[in-house]
Amino acid sequence: MEPCYSNPATGNPPFPSDDTRDFIELTWVLLQRIWRDCHYYLKAGVMLRDFSPTEEPVNQSGNRVPWLF
Numbered sequence: 792m793e794p795c796y797s798n799p800a801t802g803n804p805p806f807p808s809d810d811t812r813d814f815i816e817l818t819w820v821l822l823q824r825i826w827r828d829c830h831y832y833l834k835a836g837v838m839l840r841d842f843s844p845t846e847e848p849v850n851q852s853g854n855r856v857p858w859l860f
Contacts, residue, residue, distance in 0.1 A: 796830035807843065812840075 800821035804813050818837060 794830050795833070796827050798825040800825045 802817055802821050804817050806858075808814070814837070
């Protein structure tokens with residue numbers, strides 16, 4: 792049986808973002824903190840919190856639409 796390892800990591804982006812690339816970059820930074828060679832990793836999860844609106848959403852016709860959340 793291969794050794795298993797589990798360790799959580801949390802972090803906040805340096806600025807608010809709605810760009811997936813920013814979250815991927817933060818994920819890699821956090822993963823580097825907890826990574827251990829020669830261990831078998833089963834799964835990973837990401838939890839997002841502290842959502843805030845940036846602009847009022849509009850549909851393809853340019854009409855304002857209500858917020859879902």
